[in-house]
Amino acid sequence: MTDTLALLPGGTLAVLAGVLGLMVGSFLNVVIHRLPRMMQAQWLAQAAEIEGREPPEQPPYNLLRPPSQCPGCAKPIGPLQNIPLLSWIALRGRCASCGARISVRYPLVEALTGVLSAWVIARYGWSLAGAGALVLVWYLVALSFIDADTTLLPDSMTLPLLWMGLLLNCSGTFAPLQDAVVGACAGYLCLWLVYWGFKLATGREGMGYGDFKLLAALGAWLGWKMLLPIVLLSSVAGAVLGIALILLARRGRNIPIPFGPYLAIAGFVTLLYGHEIAAAAGIY
Numbered sequence: 001m002t003d004t005l006a007l008l009p010g011g012t013l014a015v016l017a018g019v020l021g022l023m024v025g026s027f028l029n030v031v032i033h034r035l036p037r038m039m040q041a042q043w044l045a046q047a048a049e050i051e052g053r054e055p056p057e058q059p060p061y062n063l064l065r066p067p068s069q070c071p072g073c074a075k076p077i078g079p080l081q082n083i084p085l086l087s088w089i090a091l092r093g094r095c096a097s098c099g100a101r102i103s104v105r106y107p108l109v110e111a112l113t114g115v116l117s118a119w120v121i122a123r124y125g126w127s128l129a130g131a132g133a134l135v136l137v138w139y140l141v142a143l144s145f146i147d148a149d150t151t152l153l154p155d156s157m158t159l160p161l162l163w164m165g166l167l168l169n170c171s172g173t174f175a176p177l178q179d180a181v182v183g184a185c186a187g188y189l190c191l192w193l194v195y196w197g198f199k200l201a202t203g204r205e206g207m208g209y210g211d212f213k214l215l216a217a218l219g220a221w222l223g224w225k226m227l228l229p230i231v232l233l234s235s236v237a238g239a240v241l242g243i244a245l246i247l248l249a250r251r252g253r254n255i256p257i258p259f260g261p262y263l264a265i266a267g268f269v270t271l272l273y274g275h276e277i278a279a280a281a282g283i284y
Contacts, residue, residue, distance in 0.1 A: 014122040017134065021117025022084035024138055025110035030063055032109065032145045035154060038062060072100030084110040105145075113141050116268065123272050132168045133271055136161070136221055140264035143214065147260030153210025158217055165220030174271075175223025183219025187227055188212045211259050218267045226274045229281075233266035234259070 038061060045055035060066070068077040075097045081087050088107040095102060116137045124130035139161050147153050162184055169180035191212045198206035219227050242257050270277070 011122075013126055014118040017121035018114045018118035021114035021134075021138075022110050024117070025113030025141070026082065026084040028113060028138060028142045028145075029106050029109050030068065031142045032149070034061070034063055035142075035156070036146060036150045036152060039152070039154060039156075070095040070097060070100060070102075073098035085114075109141065109145065113138065116141065119272070128168070128171075129173050132164075132173055132221075135164065136271060137268060140267055144261040144264040147210070147258040151208065151256055151258050153208065153214055153260050155210075155213065158210060158213040162213065162217040162220045165217055165222075168221070169223070174221055175225070179223035179225060180220050183222065183224035183227060184216045185219075186224050187219030188216035190227065190231065191215050207259050211263065214260055214263050214267075218263065218270075222267075222270060222274060225278070226270050229270050229274050229277050230263065230266045233269055233277075234262040237265050238262040 041058060041061065048055040068082060069075060070077065072095055075095070081091065081096055085107050088102060088104075091102070093102050093104060094100065117134055120133045120137055121130050124133050139157060143153055143157055146157075165174075166177070166180055166184065169175050169177050174180075175183065191207065195205065195207055195209075195212070198204070215227070215230065218230055222230075238257070238259060241262070245257065
């Protein structure tokens with residue numbers, strides 16, 4: 001199977017990766033919606049245990065159960081209504097049963113994941129690096145939307161991502177292992193120092209610990225030499241989009257702006273073009 005895929009033209013591989021990305025994007029919608037709620041239920045159960053109370057009984061709720069259903073009428077979504085992107089278009093963005101609107105973000109996540117997956121395979125081809133880059137991009141999409149919704153970057157995602165990066169780089173897939181280990185440590189410490197410098201200067205927290213862990217994970221995947229491009233790109237993206245949110249969406253300056261999506265954008269760009277960017281900027 002692997003040999004057959006390796007013989008396919010690059011364009012065909014990219015299309016196949018795009019289709020796979022659409023299907024993964026459908027699952028990522030579930031992760032984005034449910035994981036924060038699963039975390040909240042776990043926190044409530046832990047709080048009840050600490051206080052010596054019985055945790056509240058709740059029906060099974062995880063990434064697989066219950067099956068997907070309409071938030072309006074609670075009717076299960078059938079297989080034909082769950083085809084990535086196409087079902088939303090065919091249903092004109094409404095539930096087939098009750099006519100309730102289905103958020104446009106669901107097909108956007110699917111389309112975004114499909115496009116980024118095709119882009120990655122067009123860049124890396126069918127290889128260990130290509131497969132690893134796909135996994136990294138899927139994680140970054142899910143983390144971006146979760147952070148945008150909740151200002152949370154779950155440890156259950158950032159920490160496995162960090163370890164996967166180190167394991168892949170045991171064979172130097174994206175960076176020498178030594179660079180990956182230093183990248184993980186330096187990525188965490190970089191934002192940790194920024195956090196404490198800002199807090200000591202202003203008395204306020206400028207970012208969360210999840211941002212440290214996400215940058216550490218990117219350092220583990222891409223090596224310490226890519227940290228500077230990631231930090232610079234994420235800072236520029238954060239400044240531009242943050243100002244746009246304040247001006248266009250009239251978002252208050254005191255409302256926290258999640259930094260995770262900007263780190264994810266910078267991580268994706270650096271994954272594909274980091275060495276070229278660093279060389280053009282004369283960083284290394």
